[in-house]
Amino acid sequence: MTVTTTLTDRYVWATLRTLPDAKRADIERELRASIEDAMEARLESGADPDEAERAVLLELGDPIRLAAQYAERPLYVIGPSMYPDWIRLLKLLLATVLPIAGLAVGTVQALIGSTIGEIIAEVVLVLLGTTMHLIFWTTLVFWIVERAGSTWQGSGWTLAQLPDLDDGKHVKLSEVIGALGFAALVAVLMIWQQNFSFFTVDGRPLPLLREENWSFWWPYVIVVLALDALVLVAVYGRRRWTYGLVATKAVTNLAFAIPAIWLLLADRVFTSAFLERLDWGTADPHTVLTVIGVLTIGISAVWDVVQNLIRARRARL
Structure with a gap:
């Protein structure tokens, strides 16, 4: 009999996640074999499979304690019991x-x-x-x-304290909610800063973003961020990454990154009044914000594609 239930997988993952990579494979085999043997003994006594599994995992106890035993490290920062x-x-x-x-x-x-x-x-x-x-x-x-x-x-x-299984193949609900919330937050802040800003000139709010871009670029950014979030919704619905979804996500990344970097380099993002309001000594605010923006956007886009490719590959194994 092979134990492959989600509950057992969650328990094994919760135990292994704090152990050194070099030890995980051997410990996982040992732990799964131990769970399987204990379950078989209970099943031979006529126990229900689900109840037998729950009883075995409860006997093994808190994964934090079990991991410490496998790693031979004492839990004495506070004390083993607390x-x-x-x-x-x-x-x-x-x-x-x-x-x-x-x-x-x-x-x-x-x-x-x-x-x-x-x-x-x-x-x-x-x-x-x-x-x-x-x-x-x-x-x-x-x-x-x-x-x-x-x-x-x-x-x-x-058992209710077991974390959700994270095998690197799926999108968590928290990621989907975060992406949707981020798109909504960006849209709200972009609209809000136009009339209600942290900065003022002569008692009037000072917009941070160039107003002329509302004719195309700012609505475009909001739409692309929303589409990017919807790709995660699609992945969550499929329960796994596919190469097709990775390609779609890469397209939405590029659709945001390329125009955003171009606007930054062309000095078409922040208003001149806002840049003049910044006092950074000898540093040019436009140059500083452009460097930070380009690096952040570029690295994030590349890392997102690489991470999603890894997930898609794992999902095919």
Whole structure:
């Protein structure tokens, strides 16, 4: 009998993902064989296959603990009993608090008229400080609870905590939602900045983007980003990448990247008043923004194509 259910695959993947690549193949074979043997023993006793699988995985326990055993590394940052809860809480806090803090600080700095350089510096400082505080205080609380002689052995682990399988072949729902949300956000910000800007001149809002491009280029950008997101919707519907979908995604990437880079190089993106408003010392704002924009757009487009080709190849294996 071969165990190939999604639940078992998710458990195996959750165990292997923190192990060194060189050990994963051997450990995966050993772990799957162990699960299979344990299931066969239960099935011979008349157990239901699904229930037998769930019981075996629950007996194996938290994948974080199992991975540590395979890697022969102790979980003593906090203590074996509390470590899984500590690391999960810390990851959750970092993923939720940092984006909110960065956005809030950036918005406040922009509203008080700080330069781009000042905004970036302030955001970086706040993110570094917030990260240090989150790690320190979270660790301190767990340390105090453990050293106080608490009998608490953690919140317990259930199968519902298994992460979704990520085999590199598929598009996650979060990716689709992110792409659709990004396209919508760009459209809203492009329209918003025309009449409501962080920058003002004589009390009037200062648009960042050239108004004449609304005759074609800005609507074109919005449409292309929407089509790019819809390609991910199609991939999600197919449940895997194909070379045809990779080619379609590459076309939408190029349809955005080539005009965007050309507009940047031709100085047809930002308004002259906005560039004059930026005070970066001896650095030319147009040159700096163009270099950053071209590198970001170019690298992102190439990386996206390469990543999607890898996914399509894996889906064919």
